[in-house]
Amino acid sequence: MGDQRRVPDYTVVELAADETHPLRLVVLRADTPSRTVTFAEDDWPGTVHLGVRDSVGIVAISTWIPRPHLDEAAVQLRGMATAPHIQGHGVGAILLEAGCARASRLTSLVWARARDAALTFYLRHGFTIEGDGFIDEQTQKPHHVIVRRLASLG
Numbered sequence: 001m002g003d004q005r006r007v008p009d010y011t012v013v014e015l016a017a018d019e020t021h022p023l024r025l026v027v028l029r030a031d032t033p034s035r036t037v038t039f040a041e042d043d044w045p046g047t048v049h050l051g052v053r054d055s056v057g058i059v060a061i062s063t064w065i066p067r068p069h070l071d072e073a074a075v076q077l078r079g080m081a082t083a084p085h086i087q088g089h090g091v092g093a094i095l096l097e098a099g100c101a102r103a104s105r106l107t108s109l110v111w112a113r114a115r116d117a118a119l120t121f122y123l124r125h126g127f128t129i130e131g132d133g134f135i136d137e138q139t140q141k142p143h144h145v146i147v148r149r150l151a152s153l154g
Contacts, residue, residue, distance in 0.1 A: 008054045010091060012098040015049040017042035020061040020079060027081035032139040039078055041065045048102065052082075052095045059083045060095045064103055069111040069147065075103040077112040096125055104150040116142040 017038070024037040041047055044065060052060040060082040067076040077099065082092040103110050114122050116133060123129075127146040136143045 010059075010094055011053050012095060013051050013053050013058075015051045015058070015061065017047075017049055017063075019051065019058060020049050020063065020081075023058065023061045023081045023083060024079055027084065028079060028139070032141065034138045036138065039063060041067070041076075041078070046106075048099075050095060050099050050102070052091050059086055060091045062095055062099050064099050064110075066106060069109060072109055073107045074109040074111050075107055077110055080112070080118075092121060093125060100148065100150055108150045109147060110150060111145060111147045113143050114146045115139075116144060119144060119146070122146050122148075 021037040025035065029035055029037065042049075042063065046066040048064045050062050050064065051058045061079060062077060062081075063079040065076045065078060066074075068074055069076070077096075080092065080096065082095075100110055110127075111130075112122070112127075113136065114127075115136075119129065123146075125148070127148040130145045130147050133142050133144045135141070
């Protein structure tokens with residue numbers, strides 16, 4: 001008989017802000033001076049928190065905030081995180097593409113302040129780097145602004 005490994009079922013779901021906090025802490029605040037897991041924008045009108053759920057629980061999270069970029073209507077991606085045990089297995093890509101598809105109903109631009117350690121992931125998914133790098137004040141990690149033009153509205 002051939003290999004019969006089970007492929008996990010992943011579902012993209014909308015979350016409450018506090019459901020993002022455990023992964024924000026484990027992934028985004030590891031090795032940083034900050035332990036803060038809330039964002040001022042968490043409860044802004046139009047902000048959406050998306051996650052990927054498997055049979056055990058939430059394994060990836062992201063926050064999508066209607067926020068202009070350089071005076072252009074846009075959606076800002078914040079707090080993208082995938083559980084360490086499944087990083088590199090395509091779960092982040094599922095979440096990113098679902099969020100971009102949703103954002104495309106509002107705007108043609110998504111932007112983020114991405115950690116340099118994650119730039120390869122974002123570049124693989126159609127983002128480009130904009131401007132010089134910087135050290136994020138809260139995390140003390142190197143970042144770049146990234147942008148992605150979305151295919152269409154609607």
